[in-house]
Amino acid sequence: MPDRATTITIAADEQSIAMGHSVRIAARVSDVETPGAWVLLLFVNGRRWGAHERPDAQGRATFLLPLPNPGAARIQVLALPVDTTHWMGLAQQRDLLLAGRWMPDLLPARAILSNSITVEVSRRAIALPAPGDTLFGMQWEPWFTGGTPRWETAQAVPLIGFYDSYNRDVTRQHLLWLMDIGVDFLLIDWTNHLWGKQHWDERPDYVNALLHATQLALEVMAEMRDEGLPVPKAVLFPGLSNGRPTTMQALNEELACIYHTWVRNPRFAGLWLDFDGKPLIVVLDTAAIGDPRATSESALRVPFFKQTLELNAAELDAFRAAQPPVDDSQFTVRWMSSQNEVTHHHELGYWSWMDGTLEPPVTYRNGKAEAVTASIGIFGPQGWLDESAHGRRGGATFIDTFRVALRHRPRIVFLHQFNEYSGQAEGHGYGPERSIYVDTYDVERSDDMEPTSLTAPGCRGDRGGWGFFYLNLARALIDLYRGRADDCALLAVSSPVRHATLSGPTLRIEWSAIGAPARGFSVLLDDQLIRAGIAASPFDVDVSGLPAGAHTVSVIAEGVGTRYPLSYDRLDTPRSEAMPARVDVPFTLQGRP
Numbered sequence: 001m002p003d004r005a006t007t008i009t010i011a012a013d014e015q016s017i018a019m020g021h022s023v024r025i026a027a028r029v030s031d032v033e034t035p036g037a038w039v040l041l042l043f044v045n046g047r048r049w050g051a052h053e054r055p056d057a058q059g060r061a062t063f064l065l066p067l068p069n070p071g072a073a074r075i076q077v078l079a080l081p082v083d084t085t086h087w088m089g090l091a092q093q094r095d096l097l098l099a100g101r102w103m104p105d106l107l108p109a110r111a112i113l114s115n116s117i118t119v120e121v122s123r124r125a126i127a128l129p130a131p132g133d134t135l136f137g138m139q140w141e142p143w144f145t146g147g148t149p150r151w152e153t154a155q156a157v158p159l160i161g162f163y164d165s166y167n168r169d170v171t172r173q174h175l176l177w178l179m180d181i182g183v184d185f186l187l188i189d190w191t192n193h194l195w196g197k198q199h200w201d202e203r204p205d206y207v208n209a210l211l212h213a214t215q216l217a218l219e220v221m222a223e224m225r226d227e228g229l230p231v232p233k234a235v236l237f238p239g240l241s242n243g244r245p246t247t248m249q250a251l252n253e254e255l256a257c258i259y260h261t262w263v264r265n266p267r268f269a270g271l272w273l274d275f276d277g278k279p280l281i282v283v284l285d286t287a288a289i290g291d292p293r294a295t296s297e298s299a300l301r302v303p304f305f306k307q308t309l310e311l312n313a314a315e316l317d318a319f320r321a322a323q324p325p326v327d328d329s330q331f332t333v334r335w336m337s338s339q340n341e342v343t344h345h346h347e348l349g350y351w352s353w354m355d356g357t358l359e360p361p362v363t364y365r366n367g368k369a370e371a372v373t374a375s376i377g378i379f380g381p382q383g384w385l386d387e388s389a390h391g392r393r394g395g396a397t398f399i400d401t402f403r404v405a406l407r408h409r410p411r412i413v414f415l416h417q418f419n420e421y422s423g424q425a426e427g428h429g430y431g432p433e434r435s436i437y438v439d440t441y442d443v444e445r446s447d448d449m450e451p452t453s454l455t456a457p458g459c460r461g462d463r464g465g466w467g468f469f470y471l472n473l474a475r476a477l478i479d480l481y482r483g484r485a486d487d488c489a490l491l492a493v494s495s496p497v498r499h500a501t502l503s504g505p506t507l508r509i510e511w512s513a514i515g516a517p518a519r520g521f522s523v524l525l526d527d528q529l530i531r532a533g534i535a536a537s538p539f540d541v542d543v544s545g546l547p548a549g550a551h552t553v554s555v556i557a558e559g560v561g562t563r564y565p566l567s568y569d570r571l572d573t574p575r576s577e578a579m580p581a582r583v584d585v586p587f588t589l590q591g592r593p
Contacts, residue, residue, distance in 0.1 A: 020176030025063040035059035051453035077114040139417035142213040156465030157456035165213035181475035191284040195243030200253035233273035241287035248323040369410035384441035391444040395492035396512035467568035476564040505544035518557035548591035557581035
């Protein structure tokens, strides 16, 4: 039994919120001697929901809890002793971390239950303006079908907690967020699902799990459409090559299955994105099997492509030559590759999942810009540890790659991406030395946009993620693109990285800005002006006289404001009046001998 003196109390900052918004839950553990010895699990109406948190040295923890369903939300916290043998904080009872799990009827040994509070969640309308000439698509994963083991390499913890893609509340919350920021369609990623197969009916069982998760997502979309909500359209994203190529016959069989199973289903009528008169389908094909003009040499320039494709150049070219054409009778088919700055597959009309450059190639068709991908972070040919990779950089990578979309104004802008989380464990990367890490690595070197806890640990020791920042930045960039933020500047500081620990006598400050032009930039250190009227980034500051410890560097865009706070701890609503375009970056300066 737990120490009777140890208690947990919780309180909410609001008693009522609109559906899809978040309430702040403050928790306090009375065990002041060892407050960090607990993992705190939120339950809403008896089921797990929300990121798991650990109390700080004062026994306090804060939850930012999104609530997607109208009605009364009864909230409690269950505290379990922390298990330090696993980064998630639990080992034997790890399934309790998964959203949707019921609170046990018989509480585990030494568990402590908090008081209960209730928050009322009200229905709300969401009104979106008609899309313009450009459609924004969010890359979205329904692959989380393996319970908590699916999250073993997660670099951060989603605000809704670790989840299973079968959980309809998870999809509902995702869709509410995506409607709030103005996304037009979901690119539902199936891509790594059918490698080396001759026929569609040879697919393994994990693909059937993926299909079921997609079916449930479409059901949620249909339910929300029936509520009168402007849900994003759906675009499916199967694959032909990325691992060992499958046959075009298998792909054509898959397309027929998709058409007859989902597109023709009256329940899902109106949910599909019409593109040039037919539902759009995008096929990942990093080896460019689908285009007879391609050569294997282009794909094999990328080291992890060379490993995962599993065929040498002659075999790839022979395989390509043996394939029939794709059956595009029921769909508008577009091919997608990746790392197009290396492969140049965009010159064959291929779109891109992600490129390894701040100047992503734009795909043109019939002389008009058709597609480009803006990314939160980008890895290079050697993965996230490649010197050419660009991490999040405080939002600067997203701004810099999005700038290309503003210049070219294509029909499609892909936002890379919403929820990835799974990468390769240490020592299990690609390449001969198993050191090429793709998908995701740590908080800085990753590309997820889904809101995460600001404090829950990640698999590589990160203490918290990015909160709502990237969702808010995406909304601001979409508004800027669509002419709703012409009076605003959007500013991101790429160096120093937020909460970095630094040493050395000089601090290099770098930033990126987009939108209304500034007449110059001011740099402040601990709120003391260092220099005003700086023309452009970077700017170096002598910090040799600063004491060790916590400091803050600030960059302000002069002569222009913004209506987008770009908050970390809440989903922003654009303000009616401008505020300073200012970014504050906390960092720690190490002591010197």
